[in-house]
Amino acid sequence: MAAAGMSLRRSSVIISALFRNASRQNSTISHQLVVTQYGDPIKSVSMAEEPLPSLNSNEVKVRMLASTVNPADINTIQGSYAVKPNIPFVGGNEGVGEVIEVGSDVTQLKVGDKVLPAINAWGTWRTYAVCPQNHVFKINPNLSPVEAATMSVNPCTAYRMLKDFVSLKSGDVVIQNGANSAVGQSVIQMCKAWGLKSVNIVRNRPNIEELKKELQELGAHVVLTEEELRTTEVFKSKQLSRPLLGLNCVGGKNALEVTRQLGNKGTMVTYGGMSREPLMVPVSALIFKDQRFVGYWMTRWNKENQGSENWENMYDNIATMIIEKKLAPPKHKLVPFTQFKEAIENALSPKGFIGYKYILDMQK
Amino acid sequence: MAAAGMSLRRSSVIISALFRNASRQNSTISHQLVVTQYGDPIKSVSMAEEPLPSLNSNEVKVRMLASTVNPADINTIQGSYAVKPNIPFVGGNEGVGEVIEVGSDVTQLKVGDKVLPAINAWGTWRTYAVCPQNHVFKINPNLSPVEAATMSVNPCTAYRMLKDFVSLKSGDVVIQNGANSAVGQSVIQMCKAWGLKSVNIVRNRPNIEELKKELQELGAHVVLTEEELRTTEVFKSKQLSRPLLGLNCVGGKNALEVTRQLGNKGTMVTYGGMSREPLMVPVSALIFKDQRFVGYWMTRWNKENQGSENWENMYDNIATMIIEKKLAPPKHKLVPFTQFKEAIENALSPKGFIGYKYILDMQK
Numbered sequence: 001m002a003a004a005g006m007s008l009r010r011s012s013v014i015i016s017a018l019f020r021n022a023s024r025q026n027s028t029i030s031h032q033l034v035v036t037q038y039g040d041p042i043k044s045v046s047m048a049e050e051p052l053p054s055l056n057s058n059e060v061k062v063r064m065l066a067s068t069v070n071p072a073d074i075n076t077i078q079g080s081y082a083v084k085p086n087i088p089f090v091g092g093n094e095g096v097g098e099v100i101e102v103g104s105d106v107t108q109l110k111v112g113d114k115v116l117p118a119i120n121a122w123g124t125w126r127t128y129a130v131c132p133q134n135h136v137f138k139i140n141p142n143l144s145p146v147e148a149a150t151m152s153v154n155p156c157t158a159y160r161m162l163k164d165f166v167s168l169k170s171g172d173v174v175i176q177n178g179a180n181s182a183v184g185q186s187v188i189q190m191c192k193a194w195g196l197k198s199v200n201i202v203r204n205r206p207n208i209e210e211l212k213k214e215l216q217e218l219g220a221h222v223v224l225t226e227e228e229l230r231t232t233e234v235f236k237s238k239q240l241s242r243p244l245l246g247l248n249c250v251g252g253k254n255a256l257e258v259t260r261q262l263g264n265k266g267t268m269v270t271y272g273g274m275s276r277e278p279l280m281v282p283v284s285a286l287i288f289k290d291q292r293f294v295g296y297w298m299t300r301w302n303k304e305n306q307g308s309e310n311w312e313n314m315y316d317n318i319a320t321m322i323i324e325k326k327l328a329p330p331k332h333k334l335v336p337f338t339q340f341k342e343a344i345e346n347a348l349s350p351k352g353f354i355g356y357k358y359i360l361d362m363q364k
Numbered sequence: 365m366a367a368a369g370m371s372l373r374r375s376s377v378i379i380s381a382l383f384r385n386a387s388r389q390n391s392t393i394s395h396q397l398v399v400t401q402y403g404d405p406i407k408s409v410s411m412a413e414e415p416l417p418s419l420n421s422n423e424v425k426v427r428m429l430a431s432t433v434n435p436a437d438i439n440t441i442q443g444s445y446a447v448k449p450n451i452p453f454v455g456g457n458e459g460v461g462e463v464i465e466v467g468s469d470v471t472q473l474k475v476g477d478k479v480l481p482a483i484n485a486w487g488t489w490r491t492y493a494v495c496p497q498n499h500v501f502k503i504n505p506n507l508s509p510v511e512a513a514t515m516s517v518n519p520c521t522a523y524r525m526l527k528d529f530v531s532l533k534s535g536d537v538v539i540q541n542g543a544n545s546a547v548g549q550s551v552i553q554m555c556k557a558w559g560l561k562s563v564n565i566v567r568n569r570p571n572i573e574e575l576k577k578e579l580q581e582l583g584a585h586v587v588l589t590e591e592e593l594r595t596t597e598v599f600k601s602k603q604l605s606r607p608l609l610g611l612n613c614v615g616g617k618n619a620l621e622v623t624r625q626l627g628n629k630g631t632m633v634t635y636g637g638m639s640r641e642p643l644m645v646p647v648s649a650l651i652f653k654d655q656r657f658v659g660y661w662m663t664r665w666n667k668e669n670q671g672s673e674n675w676e677n678m679y680d681n682i683a684t685m686i687i688e689k690k691l692a693p694p695k696h697k698l699v700p701f702t703q704f705k706e707a708i709e710n711a712l713s714p715k716g717f718i719g720y721k722y723i724l725d726m727q728k
Contacts, residue, residue, distance in 0.1 A: 251647050270647055271651060272647070273647030273648075278644045278647060279644070279645040279647060280645075281642055281645060282642050283615050283636070283637030283643060283659075285659070286634040286643065287446075287634060287635060287636070287661045288659075288661060288664075289659075290658075290659055292656060293645060293656065293658075294654075294657075295650025295655070297652060300654060
């Protein structure tokens with residue numbers, strides 16, 4: 001969540017725009033997707049124009065380059081997410097911008113810097129923004145707009161889940177479901193880069209062999225359908241040791257099957273619930289196998305760690321992996337900002353079969 | 365589990381007894397409940413006589429005073445428990461004895477010491493035993509046989525669950541289901557002794573008011589039936605803060621209701637599964653409330669900690685609580701050893717409504 005002060009500030013900016021109060025405005029007009037009510041995303045989101053205010057001494061002006069449309073953004077608009085910004089608000093949590101003007105007291109940033117939001121619910125779905133300098137942070141300038149726009153949610157989630165719950169050493173096994181999700185693709189690539197073996201569970205589908213090949217090309221050690229997981233011998237035969245870490249974004253029976261393959265003292269980290277079913281945990285897994293079941297939420301981690309050494313290291317490491325071609329952005333579709341409806345309609349498919357992330361090209 | 369060497373040693377002693385090989389025997393005969401096959405406890409357990417061997421220099425002879433019949437003992441005989449001693453074996457995990465003879469090299473124990481088994485599956489259902497000195501350990505001599513015989517499983521389980529998962533301070537709230545179980549009764553009393561508030565969930569029953577009164581007399585802060593838990597206002601109204609620790613021996617829907625009352629970053633420790641249903645964990649509890657779900661198994665803790673400072677402190681503290689009348693043995697029925705069938709038949713009621721623990725009086 002944004003700090004309360006920020007929410008109020010942003011709301012008041014939007015409201016002022018709605019009333020065409022242009023006392024601080026200059027010539028720049030920001031086009032932005034404003035959520036005016038909680039509900040059906042298509043009906044609740046509309047494009048609005050906001051004359052940008054002139055800068056206070058501590059503020060920067062940012063031109064947005066690319067923004068993602070993530071399932072959590074859609075849930076936020078629906079009012080079903082754990083984060084509920086005050087209405088009206090500008091949508092979007094993730095995106096990259098370029099600093100184009102700085103206030104007289106700004107020391108942390110300069111014109112030309114590429115920046116990401118440093119706070120949750122910053123509102124990335126706009127062409128321009130004015131904000132205090134510490135509400136954004138500078139990233140590696142060698143990242144492309146798509147690379148930068150997609151790095152702060154999914155790769156960071158994968159990174160933290162692989163780092164923070166189990167002490168893994170080279171050769172250890174990680175199992176995950178929803179392996180073709182954007183997080184799943186990051187997990188596969190980070191496992192490969194760090195010498196871990198990933199066992200990747202996906203749903204069966206007509207083009208399953210093609211999908212398996214894609215994930216293997218990313219570095220997946222093993223890819224199995226849910227059905228194949230039930231009868232797999234890779235663990236029983238000792239071809240692979242039992243996973244010490246499981247990553248779950250599905251829940252329900254799928255997660256139960258993953259749990260059954262998890263090793264003694266293994267940890268299952270849940271970061272999503274695509275099946276909309278609870279996690280079912282066999283009592284014997286808890287008592288006799290000493291497995292533990294925890295959750296991960298990037299928003300909370302950011303809130304508790306933003307600006308810390310851990311946080312800086314994470315962004316440095318991820319940027320380096322991207323630049324060294326060890327970590328690619330997820331499969332995506334880049335669409336002009338004006339075509340936002342297509343992105344919003346498709347970002348949260350009930351079947352989850354879309355297979356690519358929508359990224360808005362903010363200057364088109 | 366007992367060390368492999370111990371299992372073999374005990375098996376060979378029993379087998380030698382069955383063949384009436386009395387080369388090392390002296391005049392003491394041990395009567396013991398031998399499990400000759402896994403299966404129906406009534407059919408699988410029979411009373412046998414074993415002429416005791418004379419002592420090796422490092423061994424002690426123990427006269428058993430009292431032994432419990434716990435559900436885990438019955439599951440072990442059924443072959444459905446996670447511990448599977450080699451057949452044949454003497455049943456019983458928990459009980460107190462008195463040292464009546466010591467070998468020439470024994471330094472840790474003397475005649476008259478009261479002792480508990482220091483290893484799992486030691487076989488307490490016998491009138492006499494000979495074993496290495498480090499397979500038993502001395503306890504506070506002021507404990508009565510019933511107090512001593514019932515201290516190592518249930519009070520220790522309660523103690524560790526309250527100490528090892530969440531750092532609780534005076535005034536914090538603990539919620540548990542199966543609150544009238546033997547572990548539950550220990551939890552209630554320890555919470556009271558340590559300034560914690562216990563919220564205790566029990567199943568509705570004809571004598572519910574009587575049961576509530578009993579648990580309140582033990583120190584329960586609140587006692588609720590499952591139905592009352594669903595609609596309780598004690599947390600919503602802020603009369604009590606949300607529990608940081610939940611203890612679960614039931615599973616299924618009951619545990620789900622307990623989870624719903626748990627606070628942010630709360631921990632649910634499962635140590636039993638009376639409903640025979642898995643734990644159902646809402647994905648939102650994991651992700652947004654950052655709750656974690658873990659298990660506890662006394663057998664594993666003992667294996668990993670036996671003889672440690674933590675372990676010694678625990679026995680000292682529990683003995684002190686018992687002697688200071690802060691911790692009473694569970695409601696129990698003391699029956700002569702010869703009436704073991706009654707105890708075995710009733711220790712694992714499918715309804716779990718027995719309401720007291722069977723303790724065998726080993727010298728009757």
